[in-house]
Amino acid sequence: MSDNTITVRFFARLREELETEELNVEALPGLTAGDVLAELASRGGRWAQLQGDQPVMIAINQTMAKAGSSVQGGDELAFFPPVTGG
Amino acid sequence: MSDNTITVRFFARLREELETEELNVEALPGLTAGDVLAELASRGGRWAQLQGDQPVMIAINQTMAKAGSSVQGGDELAFFPPVTGG
């Protein structure tokens, strides 16, 4: 995929509380993972927690990333709570 | 056992080279494991290795001990090379 949309996925507590598994955002030039997070948080309500007290982890194309990492069309961006496996 | 003899046992390379599994020595007052070792080494020939270059480990009543540890009648004294299990 290399179209103009970014797939955003949510896992675990975030998936449940946002009642959203997946959504698409438009890939603007120079966009970062943090920009997407801020944009979604600005929806208010439960979405505000994306910039709340609890840490949100970020992966781009299934690799851990940071808020400053840039995202582009076709990327899979994921937000989730700190992992608790094993 | 609390008679007047000390059982001396040998293991592994020492047992083979001395061609002896076990022997008895008389329990004299104030005797140490090192005294027994020196006494046996003084037999000469292969026995001299008990005070040779290669380390000899000592156990008294199946517990690791030192040359200065005292031994008495009824004790089981053992001499063997450094262990190589596992």
Added chain:
Amino acid sequence: MITIQSGDFDAAAEYDALRDSGAGTGAIATFTGLVRDSGDLQGVTGLYLEHYPGMTEQVIQGLIDEASKRWDVREARVIHRVGRLALRDQIVFVGVCSAHRGDAFAACEFIMDALKTSAPFWKKEITGDREHWVEQKESDLARSQNWD
């Protein structure tokens, strides 16, 4: 080999596979994590594990590769279960075979510690009809950072 599955696993079969994995093997270290019968909440009756398919396998393969750079690793096997688990169920298996004892222990413990803090699994504790997402433990993060 990395397997993510909802069913139980046979630690014995994993051990046998490690043992058969080739020449020079002198040491096999394994770790199995079980659901403890006492959790963060009183009265926990089970767990539910969610993961991020695809990323999980990729992260674990990265940990095995990293371990293989640091230590002699002849073969490593990781199994992690997902979905609903009962108390005392097996959750995770990590097994490493090596020529040397110290390498087998170190690589096995490194993979397990790093998996806890970097593989995308999330655990929910179930208490009767209530559910509760488990928060990451500081102690796990600290253990993993010891390897840096």
Added chain:
Amino acid sequence: MITIQSGDFDAAAEYDALRDSGAGTGAIATFTGLVRDSGDLQGVTGLYLEHYPGMTEQVIQGLIDEASKRWDVREARVIHRVGRLALRDQIVFVGVCSAHRGDAFAACEFIMDALKTSAPFWKKEITGDREHWVEQKESDLARSQNWD
């Protein structure tokens, strides 16, 4: 449980026994040592292991007791074989179950390291019709002293 035996052992049965060993178990670490197909001499075809019956069990029990003082140990099982062993045979098993991962790893590795330097076993390498007593390795002594 400590067992010294000439026959082979079933690591799977040992694991099952550890898993069944009681409440609170969250972590099982195991180690198995195998006869490597390359020894100190070229062309080694097998090993012979001698031990000091009685003292061996006493020393290993002491190591388990020591580990139990330092770490949470719910159950520990040690098996060591003696007598004639072929290449790739299992020699030794150490398994520990604990409430916690770090404790299981540490106790298992401690018992194994200390066993190598303090339990009265002696290994002979067999090369065709020649035999050769293995000397203690400095590296084993150093590993064990790390725990002091």
